[in-house]
Amino acid sequence: MAQALLSTIDLTVGYRNGKRVAEVLxxxxxxxxxxxxxxxxxxxxIGKSTLLRTISGVQTALNGVVEVNGRDLxxxxxxxxxxxxxxxxxxxxxxxxLTVEELVSLGRQPYTGFFGRLDxxxxxxxxxxxxxxxxxxxxxxxxxxxxxxxRQKAMIARALAQETPIIILDEPTAFLDVASxxxxxxxxxxxxxxxxKAILLSTHDVGxxxxxxxxxWLVTADSTVVEGTTEQLIAxxxxxxxFPNRNVAFxxxxxDFRVKD
Amino acid sequence: xxxxSHRSTITLIALSLLVVVLLPLNLxxxxxxxxxxxxxxxxxxxxxxxxxxxxxVLETRxxxxxxxxxxxxxxxxxxxxxxxxxxxxxxxxxxxxxxxxSSLGVAIVMLAMGGVVSxxxxxxxxxxxxxIVGAAVVMLVLLFFSTIVKSTxxxxxxxxxxxxxxxxxxxxxxxxxxxxxxxxxxxxxMGNFSGVTLDRLPLFAxxxxxxxxxxxxxxxxxxxxxxxxxYAENLGVSIKATRNKLLxxxxxxxxxxxxxxxxxGFLGLIVPHIARLALRSSNHTVLLPATALxxxxxxxxxxxxxxxxxxxxxxxxxxxxxVIGVPIIIYIIVNRKKILYFN
Numbered sequence: 001m002a003q004a005l006l007s008t009i010d011l012t013v014g015y016r017n018g019k020r021v022a023e024v025l026x027x028x029x030x031x032x033x034x035x036x037x038x039x040x041x042x043x044x045x046i047g048k049s050t051l052l053r054t055i056s057g058v059q060t061a062l063n064g065v066v067e068v069n070g071r072d073l074x075x076x077x078x079x080x081x082x083x084x085x086x087x088x089x090x091x092x093x094x095x096x097x098l099t100v101e102e103l104v105s106l107g108r109q110p111y112t113g114f115f116g117r118l119d120x121x122x123x124x125x126x127x128x129x130x131x132x133x134x135x136x137x138x139x140x141x142x143x144x145x146x147x148x149x150x151r152q153k154a155m156i157a158r159a160l161a162q163e164t165p166i167i168i169l170d171e172p173t174a175f176l177d178v179a180s181x182x183x184x185x186x187x188x189x190x191x192x193x194x195x196x197k198a199i200l201l202s203t204h205d206v207g208x209x210x211x212x213x214x215x216x217w218l219v220t221a222d223s224t225v226v227e228g229t230t231e232q233l234i235a236x237x238x239x240x241x242x243f244p245n246r247n248v249a250f251x252x253x254x255x256d257f258r259v260k261d
Numbered sequence: 262x263x264x265x266s267h268r269s270t271i272t273l274i275a276l277s278l279l280v281v282v283l284l285p286l287n288l289x290x291x292x293x294x295x296x297x298x299x300x301x302x303x304x305x306x307x308x309x310x311x312x313x314x315x316x317x318v319l320e321t322r323x324x325x326x327x328x329x330x331x332x333x334x335x336x337x338x339x340x341x342x343x344x345x346x347x348x349x350x351x352x353x354x355x356x357x358x359x360x361x362x363s364s365l366g367v368a369i370v371m372l373a374m375g376g377v378v379s380x381x382x383x384x385x386x387x388x389x390x391x392x393i394v395g396a397a398v399v400m401l402v403l404l405f406f407s408t409i410v411k412s413t414x415x416x417x418x419x420x421x422x423x424x425x426x427x428x429x430x431x432x433x434x435x436x437x438x439x440x441x442x443x444x445x446x447x448x449x450x451m452g453n454f455s456g457v458t459l460d461r462l463p464l465f466a467x468x469x470x471x472x473x474x475x476x477x478x479x480x481x482x483x484x485x486x487x488x489x490x491x492y493a494e495n496l497g498v499s500i501k502a503t504r505n506k507l508l509x510x511x512x513x514x515x516x517x518x519x520x521x522x523x524x525x526g527f528l529g530l531i532v533p534h535i536a537r538l539a540l541r542s543s544n545h546t547v548l549l550p551a552t553a554l555x556x557x558x559x560x561x562x563x564x565x566x567x568x569x570x571x572x573x574x575x576x577x578x579x580x581x582x583x584v585i586g587v588p589i590i591i592y593i594i595v596n597r598k599k600i601l602y603f604n
Contacts, residue, residue: 142541
């Protein structure tokens with residue numbers, strides 16, 4: 001197999017507050033490859049966001065190393081990092097009075113000069129990014145007038161315009177209706193394949209992610225993360241233990257959790 | 262983009278024209294009636310029938326109009342920088358306590374001088390220094406709390422509280438000072454654009470223009486900040502450095518205006534909204550120049566209104582700005598669901 005774009009070596013993530021250390025997820029040895037869509041699955045509040053923040057360089061690791069392109073993440077400048085890892089959050093923004101084009105153009109900031117002026121090449125990248133999320137007809141619309149699903153697509157286009165080999169999305173389907181959720185997942189899978197991006201997203205929506213994801217990063221009850229294909233993780237029972245103390249069990253026929261018999 | 266940029270161009274041209282129209286109007290109208298023709302000849306060095314008219318136009322009205330133009334632009338831009346930095350459209354130099362901090366600095370200097378604000382350079386440089394130090398102290402307090410309090414709304418409330426504390430310190434100072442001291446401070450506190458005389462105008466203009474130019478170098482990170490600090494960071498923006506630069510520039514703009522014109526309320530808060538509503542855009546590439554121009558327009562308008570009573574005297578600026586500002590703020594709050602930049 002090709003070299004991983006991103007890998008973690010005995011990574012421990014969590015928070016350090018003075019002398020107190022709170023380890024959230026421990027001993028992580030994970031990898032992310034170009035052209036694949038990986039879902040980080042786990043219960044709410046188990047540390048998915050902490051892990052995403054750490055491997056995107058926003059938060060420092062408690063222990064271990066994150067490598068991007070075989071080089072320690074902390075060795076990159078923030079400028080270099082902005083061309084390697086693009087992030088999509090579900091944060092509220094003040095971008096309502098920007099057009100979709102202006103919003104997506106912000107993704108070009110790592111490449112533009114002092115005043116952020118776009119050249120022909122930048123304009124082409126922005127137009128392509130908007131086109132590849134299927135929003136070309138809304139190019140000149142204000143972000144405020146978009147539906148939640150469209151807004152999420154625009155934010156994904158912004159990350160695409162950033163031209164990073166890795167895109168990380170924190171709960172991208174959290175506030176969407178079911179149709180938009182499926183569309184977003186399909187879009188991300190198709191982008192991973194057609195543009196050879198490594199796309200990692202966190203979700204707790206098992207039923208939606210299993211049929212569309214290439215591989216899973218599964219947060220287990222003992223505070224670590226197991227990686228593998230859906231089939232592997234069903235076969236070895238890891239998936240069944242996703243919610244260990246809850247009254248649910250994994251049903252491998254419907255590919256989702258249901259109430260325990 | 263086509264429609265937006267078209268609207269931007271029209272808005273910027275319209276605002277520039279308003280400045281061009283309002284500036285001469287500010288020279289024509291005042292407490293003394295001077296015929297229009299005489300004003301024109303006074304400005305262009307022609308024959309003026311009365312020597313006092315020439316003095317009034319050139320040494321009172323001209324510096325006053327230019328001061329209003331610069332002060333309006335400065336406060337408006339300071340407000341915009343603070344609104345984007347704090348990710349809160351209701352932030353502004355007076356709300357965050359920055360103006361009040363300047364006031365305290367000025368109060369200390371003025372009252373220490375016993376209310377004798379002389380024409381000496383040391384006197385107004387002292388006031389300027391007091392205002393800058395006062396604004397800086399409030400900015401430092403805000404910066405300190407911004408490392409502890411992550412929520413910008415909570416930070417805004419801390420700013421308001423700091424403002425109250427500062428006001429109470431000013432009241433205490435007034436209580437213990439001489440009557441002359443209190444009088445000159447109260448007059449200064451009402452706000453007016455006549456405090457910058459012709460010989461002080463160059464210093465005032467240079468300080469304001471340099472700070473405004475510096476703010477234009479921050480357009481790119483300001484736009485990134487529209488997405489919030491986390492996105493801006495992912496785009497390679499150094500949040501800490503940018504935030505510090507924004508606070509320093511808005512602090513200097515506020516302090517310089519406050520030192521010369523008094524603590525003028527509302528302009529910093531409302532003008533960025535007027536500019537956004539007119540442009541229908543929060544893109545700082547056009548929003549920043551539009552805000553500066555709109556600030557100049559509103560300040561010139563306030564100055565014009567302040568001399569309306571003619572021979573009866575001059576209305577304090579701070580009696581006018583709330584009349585313009587409050588309806589706009591209420592309009593914005595009531596209509597926030599329909600206003601693009603809130604959604």
